[in-house]
Amino acid sequence: ARDQIQVAGSSTVLPYATIVAEAFAENMDFTAPVVEGGGTGAGLKQFCAGVGENTIDVANASRKIKDAELAECRANGVNNIMEVQFGYDGIVFASSIDGPDFALTPQDVYRALAAQVVVDGKLVPNTAATWADVNPALPAQEITAYVPGTKHGTREVFEEKVMAAGCEASGAHEALVGLTDEDKADEACVAMRTDGRSVDIDGDYTETLARIGSNPGGLGVFGLSFYENNTDKLKVATINGVAPSVETVASGEYPVSRPLFFYVKKDHIGTIPGLKEYAEFFVTDAIAGSGGPLAEYGLVPDPELANVQQVVSAETVLGAN
Amino acid sequence: MSPFWIMIATLALAVLGYLLGRSRSIRLAGGDTRALHSRPGYHGWNVALFTALPALLLLAGARLFHAPGWVAPAALVLALAGLGLSLSRTTPQFRARNSVERVIRGVLVVCALIAIATTLAIVLSLVFESARFFQMYPWQDFFFGTEWTPSFGGGSKLGMLPLLWGTLYISLIALLVAVPIGLYAAIYMSDYASPRVRSVVKPAIEVLAGIPTIVYGLFALVTVGPLLRDWIAQPLGLGSGGSSVMTAGVVMGMMLIPFVSSLSDDIINAVPQSLRDGSLAMGSTHSETIRQVVLPAALPGIVGAILLAASRAIGETMIVVLGAGAMAKISPNPFEAMTTITVKIVGQLTGDNDFASPETLVAFALGLTLFVMTLGLNILALYIVRKYREQYE
Amino acid sequence: MTDATTPRPHPASPAAPVRRSLLIEDARTKRRNAAERRFRAYGVVAIGLAIAALVFLLFTIFRDGSSAFFQTYARIPVAIEAQVVDPAGNRDPAEMQKVLTMGYGKLLDNALAAYVEENGIQIEGLSERDLSTFFSAQGRADLRNAVLADPALVGTVIEAPVMTSSRVDGMFKGRVSRDSAARDAKTSVAQYELAMAMEKQGDLQTRFNWDFVTSTDSSDNRPEAAGLGVAILGSLYMMLIVLVLSLPIGVAASIYLEEFAPKNRLTDAIEVNISNLAAVPSIVFGILGLAVFVNFVGLPRSAPIVGGLVLTLLTLPTIIISTRAALKAVPPSIRDAALGVGASRMQTMFHHVLPLAMPGILTGTILGLAHALGETAPLLLIGMVAFVTTYPSAPPEGFLDPASALPVQVYNWTQRADPAFFERASGAIIVLLAFLLAMNLLAIYLRRKFERRW
Amino acid sequence: MDDVRLAERAVDTDARDIKFQCRDVQVWYGEKHAIKDVSVDLLDKTVTAFIGPSGCGKSTFLRCLNRMNDTIGIARVEGQMLLDGENIYDRRVDPVQLRARVGMVFQKPNPFPKSIYDNVAYGPRIHGLARNRAELDEIVEKALRGAALWNEVKDRLHETGTGLSGGQQQRLCIARAVATAPEVLLMDEPCSALDPIATAQVEELIDELRATFSVVIVTHSMQQAARVSQKTAFFHLGNLVEYGDTDDIFTRPRDPRTESYISGRIG
Amino acid sequence: MDDVRLAERAVDTDARDIKFQCRDVQVWYGEKHAIKDVSVDLLDKTVTAFIGPSGCGKSTFLRCLNRMNDTIGIARVEGQMLLDGENIYDRRVDPVQLRARVGMVFQKPNPFPKSIYDNVAYGPRIHGLARNRAELDEIVEKALRGAALWNEVKDRLHETGTGLSGGQQQRLCIARAVATAPEVLLMDEPCSALDPIATAQVEELIDELRATFSVVIVTHSMQQAARVSQKTAFFHLGNLVEYGDTDDIFTRPRDPRTESYISGRIG
Ligand SMILES: Nc1ncnc2c1ncn2[C@@H]1O[C@H](COP(=O)(O)OP(=O)(O)OP(=O)(O)O)[C@@H](O)[C@H]1O
Numbered sequence A: 001a002r003d004q005i006q007v008a009g010s011s012t013v014l015p016y017a018t019i020v021a022e023a024f025a026e027n028m029d030f031t032a033p034v035v036e037g038g039g040t041g042a043g044l045k046q047f048c049a050g051v052g053e054n055t056i057d058v059a060n061a062s063r064k065i066k067d068a069e070l071a072e073c074r075a076n077g078v079n080n081i082m083e084v085q086f087g088y089d090g091i092v093f094a095s096s097i098d099g100p101d102f103a104l105t106p107q108d109v110y111r112a113l114a115a116q117v118v119v120d121g122k123l124v125p126n127t128a129a130t131w132a133d134v135n136p137a138l139p140a141q142e143i144t145a146y147v148p149g150t151k152h153g154t155r156e157v158f159e160e161k162v163m164a165a166g167c168e169a170s171g172a173h174e175a176l177v178g179l180t181d182e183d184k185a186d187e188a189c190v191a192m193r194t195d196g197r198s199v200d201i202d203g204d205y206t207e208t209l210a211r212i213g214s215n216p217g218g219l220g221v222f223g224l225s226f227y228e229n230n231t232d233k234l235k236v237a238t239i240n241g242v243a244p245s246v247e248t249v250a251s252g253e254y255p256v257s258r259p260l261f262f263y264v265k266k267d268h269i270g271t272i273p274g275l276k277e278y279a280e281f282f283v284t285d286a287i288a289g290s291g292g293p294l295a296e297y298g299l300v301p302d303p304e305l306a307n308v309q310q311v312v313s314a315e316t317v318l319g320a321n
Numbered sequence B: 001m002s003p004f005w006i007m008i009a010t011l012a013l014a015v016l017g018y019l020l021g022r023s024r025s026i027r028l029a030g031g032d033t034r035a036l037h038s039r040p041g042y043h044g045w046n047v048a049l050f051t052a053l054p055a056l057l058l059l060a061g062a063r064l065f066h067a068p069g070w071v072a073p074a075a076l077v078l079a080l081a082g083l084g085l086s087l088s089r090t091t092p093q094f095r096a097r098n099s100v101e102r103v104i105r106g107v108l109v110v111c112a113l114i115a116i117a118t119t120l121a122i123v124l125s126l127v128f129e130s131a132r133f134f135q136m137y138p139w140q141d142f143f144f145g146t147e148w149t150p151s152f153g154g155g156s157k158l159g160m161l162p163l164l165w166g167t168l169y170i171s172l173i174a175l176l177v178a179v180p181i182g183l184y185a186a187i188y189m190s191d192y193a194s195p196r197v198r199s200v201v202k203p204a205i206e207v208l209a210g211i212p213t214i215v216y217g218l219f220a221l222v223t224v225g226p227l228l229r230d231w232i233a234q235p236l237g238l239g240s241g242g243s244s245v246m247t248a249g250v251v252m253g254m255m256l257i258p259f260v261s262s263l264s265d266d267i268i269n270a271v272p273q274s275l276r277d278g279s280l281a282m283g284s285t286h287s288e289t290i291r292q293v294v295l296p297a298a299l300p301g302i303v304g305a306i307l308l309a310a311s312r313a314i315g316e317t318m319i320v321v322l323g324a325g326a327m328a329k330i331s332p333n334p335f336e337a338m339t340t341i342t343v344k345i346v347g348q349l350t351g352d353n354d355f356a357s358p359e360t361l362v363a364f365a366l367g368l369t370l371f372v373m374t375l376g377l378n379i380l381a382l383y384i385v386r387k388y389r390e391q392y393e
Numbered sequence C: 001m002t003d004a005t006t007p008r009p010h011p012a013s014p015a016a017p018v019r020r021s022l023l024i025e026d027a028r029t030k031r032r033n034a035a036e037r038r039f040r041a042y043g044v045v046a047i048g049l050a051i052a053a054l055v056f057l058l059f060t061i062f063r064d065g066s067s068a069f070f071q072t073y074a075r076i077p078v079a080i081e082a083q084v085v086d087p088a089g090n091r092d093p094a095e096m097q098k099v100l101t102m103g104y105g106k107l108l109d110n111a112l113a114a115y116v117e118e119n120g121i122q123i124e125g126l127s128e129r130d131l132s133t134f135f136s137a138q139g140r141a142d143l144r145n146a147v148l149a150d151p152a153l154v155g156t157v158i159e160a161p162v163m164t165s166s167r168v169d170g171m172f173k174g175r176v177s178r179d180s181a182a183r184d185a186k187t188s189v190a191q192y193e194l195a196m197a198m199e200k201q202g203d204l205q206t207r208f209n210w211d212f213v214t215s216t217d218s219s220d221n222r223p224e225a226a227g228l229g230v231a232i233l234g235s236l237y238m239m240l241i242v243l244v245l246s247l248p249i250g251v252a253a254s255i256y257l258e259e260f261a262p263k264n265r266l267t268d269a270i271e272v273n274i275s276n277l278a279a280v281p282s283i284v285f286g287i288l289g290l291a292v293f294v295n296f297v298g299l300p301r302s303a304p305i306v307g308g309l310v311l312t313l314l315t316l317p318t319i320i321i322s323t324r325a326a327l328k329a330v331p332p333s334i335r336d337a338a339l340g341v342g343a344s345r346m347q348t349m350f351h352h353v354l355p356l357a358m359p360g361i362l363t364g365t366i367l368g369l370a371h372a373l374g375e376t377a378p379l380l381l382i383g384m385v386a387f388v389t390t391y392p393s394a395p396p397e398g399f400l401d402p403a404s405a406l407p408v409q410v411y412n413w414t415q416r417a418d419p420a421f422f423e424r425a426s427g428a429i430i431v432l433l434a435f436l437l438a439m440n441l442l443a444i445y446l447r448r449k450f451e452r453r454w
Numbered sequence D, E: 001m002d003d004v005r006l007a008e009r010a011v012d013t014d015a016r017d018i019k020f021q022c023r024d025v026q027v028w029y030g031e032k033h034a035i036k037d038v039s040v041d042l043l044d045k046t047v048t049a050f051i052g053p054s055g056c057g058k059s060t061f062l063r064c065l066n067r068m069n070d071t072i073g074i075a076r077v078e079g080q081m082l083l084d085g086e087n088i089y090d091r092r093v094d095p096v097q098l099r100a101r102v103g104m105v106f107q108k109p110n111p112f113p114k115s116i117y118d119n120v121a122y123g124p125r126i127h128g129l130a131r132n133r134a135e136l137d138e139i140v141e142k143a144l145r146g147a148a149l150w151n152e153v154k155d156r157l158h159e160t161g162t163g164l165s166g167g168q169q170q171r172l173c174i175a176r177a178v179a180t181a182p183e184v185l186l187m188d189e190p191c192s193a194l195d196p197i198a199t200a201q202v203e204e205l206i207d208e209l210r211a212t213f214s215v216v217i218v219t220h221s222m223q224q225a226a227r228v229s230q231k232t233a234f235f236h237l238g239n240l241v242e243y244g245d246t247d248d249i250f251t252r253p254r255d256p257r258t259e260s261y262i263s264g265r266i267g
């Protein structure tokens, strides 16, 4: 039988999971878990492939499991799934350390990066060339933004919390609804420019960093933890005047963040040694709490960690209540 | 006993069988091996093969189909039976060579079929998920759509034409770099360079094929991209992005050089010297000889090498991701960012999307489409080779 | 390039040929020789370009990666304080286990603080955080292991080399400067000066880091402790499987197709099909491996055997294509000669044709193995792109244990946030290239032996 | 596949001396009809010479006799060729065994790119003709001596066979064929690159072989045909024009084509 | 590379008719000393025959004359070989130009794997001997006729040259060499695979060529040497034993080795 836990999923959660796995192996008498990345979708897919030794035990996710996925899980006999939300990930804008400071609002970002903007009641292609074109208070620097590609969960958060919010706040959404219908307007709000001002990044934050390195005028979207590890190269932008940090994200002041999850296959508890212990270990205060190694790395701890611990030790499964 | 040890035991029996079969044939021939139909070695091999093969097949089958536990030990019995039977068949007249060769031939056939089996398995593993995709997404939009904008909330546009365009464009540039350089390098190595130079240069160039593609990707991103941007694209007003089809193509071309050069070099080297002599004696220069006599004779192999390079170009991800960006776009300007089918296959499969959504399943459809397309390309290549092949001797 | 320009009178016309000197090139020869020189120059240029690309790549790899083989250690006395490691005070190992690694950080912090005081090091703004992030988190783990293994250490002062954190390490490799330390949230100028002061005292030493090659991967919090042991073993296992399977299968398949198969539509189909397999994106092989080897056959995830099988399928087309080309290139007269003395087709093949085709086969093998060794994408789906911190056991059982692979490690490390991992990734590439070279040397040697012209 | 034991069946008494019985043999290379309707009986313990203008089909017919034409993709053979009464084109016949019995020396010398020794020892090795190294050495020496090559190469047996002069390569190929001890030896212009002395020695060898085997030799030299052969077949444009005792053919040709070919004798 | 235009220097009057002047030529294949100290003058507008036992170095010497030995890695040539008074082994000599003037037919036929037409047209094309297609056609036809091959291949000019019979290939190679119109033609046993009639035609061709060029032919047939050549050189074990008028060599050989080689005449 397999004696190590197998974990797969989101690459955003991956660093946290590896830290936990390492500490788990060090401090407990279990074999070290094997942790894979591969993306939330891929992780959940393997997770939902069935119950048994050659399926994984834990799926990491940077978003909640979707209904369609849950249905597939159930269809494959994976009925008892524990959902564990262990913290938050802040999403930040950062530019090269040598460049000017940016104090952004969602409106600015929307106006700079939307494919089409409303001008004089008409929908026209976005022609803004510098940030100053968008908002005179911003530096007159060419607009180049490195945004996670559509495969990334971060992109979804970006679209929702920045683009859509900016669209709404700037009043463009209203105007759009007037021009078309509600659905189309929502879509138009999050459509990004394709003329090279907004560059999709299918790789990882390291790629974004490298791109900013080779084009210092660029502005990139990063995870908070990534930024914190590279403050010597990056300068972070404030959003609505709030600088991102573990504290501001936890307090909700900083608007762009998302919850992180992992899912545990309850049916494997008991067959795979250490599975329950792993889940519990993950959410202990010493690990996922503030001051723990995860927070040290950049995780925004869940303020309600105690509840989470409760959920784990009770082995509460999804849909139980 | 675990299957592993049963396997070892079977192999040991086979070795024993070889020795027994061999010595028995010699003994039956009264020590004069000339009286045998086949050499003693063949008799030995015959026994060994009959001992090992059925048993190993049984073992493999048992593993594949999760057979009950008693099946594995039964393999040992089978091995013993094979040993006894084939040993009793060992007579001086026994056509052991033919028997062994039949088995070898069978093995060869099986090996050739592995390729077919792989293809089938690939098609099968793609076709179901592709079917699911086409249930969710209209095929017209997929094949003829010119927009690729997947999104999480649904309502994605998943037209493959921009990806196809990017694939062809990048591969073309890569081949434009790799084929001339590779071919000229091959020619130089096989026909001009001294054996010493060749013995150093060839393996050195082969290292290029072994450098992980991520290194090339970073190279494209950090070095080649800005270089092309600052020296060519911007002065010519063709764009200001560091990642472009050109960047990815050029760097990929570098990686493909050894595929063209090393394989072609071997093939060119295999063209008989007498042909070169024939041409040189007509007063043609070395280069004329190569272009007009050697290369046509080596054509099938060279086309094979180029195809292999093209195949790698089509299948490459890392260099494209880092070098050409992730923008799906149809544009004739090689200094714009584009992307390829393969990149999107990997991207959609490893992303955070809902795994049962068209955004993920499109990867399978892309894979299948690419498969069919390259098939067409290969058929064309085969036709061309058949037509222009010059068989020597 | 062919017909025409200044035609020489054909001697069919009775005019006596003009006597020309060999030492004077006529116009046409001049042109042709110029073409020849150009052609040759193209060759030199081509090789030059290829070599230049190689040299440049190798240069960057070594520039970025060689520092991964060195690591800075500190040597300071560490007091194993009982109240930290054994709060219950009864030296019961079970009780002592309750103190997690994180807890041991206190020992190191105190030790460093004591060291600073003792040596009279005065640094402005040296904060507690500067002290606590000075050492690698690996140091705590090592300490805990040592104490648990030998509870008698409690209450004593030990002096063992302690690994410094990636930032401190970086200060001695030029990665972290005083300026960058000022901006860096993970370090500070004070820490920088502390490190410099300690080095001056001779208590910090940078030495060759075997652990980089032998130890296992580590989490994002301790890049300085990450090693390649598991990846090397995983790659080794996979390459063993690939070599043992793909070379014979590939050669056998080529032999059948080239020499024995009847030439008909079916074999054409197989031929096309094989070259087509070469064009299948490698990740699709991962899809296949997941479906067939993991889900159908039931082999474990993350196991080298599955990786090896997938990579075998991936390399087969390369080997088959090059082998077939090489077999085709053997002149038919050699086959005739062997068949003519009564050799069977099999014997002809194995005794004569195959040895002559060997250089091409080996080239295919080199290229195929290089491809396989550097490939990550297919491993994504079968679970080998993973964080594995236990060594796989010796073969054959080891083939079924979880392992990662060298390119996977490179890929993983380049994605991590801490810049120290970039250095590690480059170091891993060096190891990978060394691995490749070792693998190819034999093939290259054999190829040279088999090479001949006929 | 089943063991077909070539020939333990009774051989017709009247065919006893016939080694090869060919009936209505046709060969096509793709569209080209290279051998037309050839019927001929080749006798045992006899040297038969094939003569005829270049391109008339001599080599083609020779290659049919040990099924070497199998290796040419576009070649197609029809008709019957019986070796000791058995059809060699029978589906059940193993061409390998056939070729072990019917050896061949090709028109273009084609030594293996191996050492001279290995070239000659190859046949004996695969057929297990030698019990040990000493015996093998002996076979090799004997074959090389027979082919009049021994003296020239005895000091360089382990150098490669492709480094020999044209004539030496030709003799090497003869030695290689002889070493296998075939029942029938097909020789396609074996002396074309040989000097008179070597030619004489090879002819002597052929004469020796005739005592036990049958030999078919293609030659362009009428003198040679006359010297070594007992039977001669004259081919023309794919047809077997005339076949008979060598003496008769050269002195009393029946067909005008033979007549004119022979009288254009040059040499 | 430096353009040295030496050479308009006056050619010695006494050497006017000497095409090739060879002095103390030595050839080694690695350790093997294949040509020893050969000095010989080959005359213009003359057919010279090289005779001698197989392996004596005829082909080797022949290959020296147009530096084809350059392509054999282990071959080393020493001594002087002057073509029209110019040392062909001079560093400044371009072997390409040399070979355009000194053509060669090899001992083993080596047609290119191209169509018959392209085989013959190859030389004229690279040397630009034809102004247009019609002229090229003419050259090809003339060369094929000269090599006595035209009738056999005129209907299949565009089939591959490797599908020809041995003798046809040999004639194709002759046609190929002739089509380039060299000043000196080296022929290594050009008739070894030819029937008497074809041989006669090739010999006729050689005789024609002699009017304008010089021809060197290696042959094993004394008769052929006697028929076509004016000068004969007899090689033995790498030495040039005797060189002189063909008539003299065959009737009054001075050296006992020549004597015994010729009298062992069999041919
Ligand atoms: N490439 C080579 N490597 C080594 N030795 C060689 C090579 N070519 C020829 N020789 C040797 O050099 C000597 C002379 O060979 P050459 O080919 O000149 O003979 P030849 O007179 O042409 O004989 P033949 O009439 O048989 O063609 C022979 O002993 C031969 O074995």
Ligand SMILES: Nc1ncnc2c1ncn2[C@@H]1O[C@H](COP(=O)(O)OP(=O)(O)OP(=O)(O)O)[C@@H](O)[C@H]1O
Residues within 6 Å of the ligand: D029, D032, D034, D053, D054, D055, D056, D057, D058, D059, D060, D061, D072, D107, E162, E163, E164, E165, E166, E167, E168, E193
């Ligand atoms: N592989 C081939 N493909 C097509 N045609 C061929 C092939 N081999 C031979 N031929 C043709 O078949 C005819 C007979 O050829 P074959 O080789 O039997 O002649 P041959 O009598 O041996 O002549 P030679 O004395 O010149 O060797 C010739 O016209 C030749 O062109």
Ligand SMILES: [Mg+2]
Residues within 6 Å of the ligand: D058, D059, D060, D107, D188, E165, E166, E167
């Ligand atoms: Mg012939």
Ligand SMILES: [Mg+2]
Residues within 6 Å of the ligand: D165, D166, D167, E058, E059, E060, E107, E188
């Ligand atoms: Mg010769």
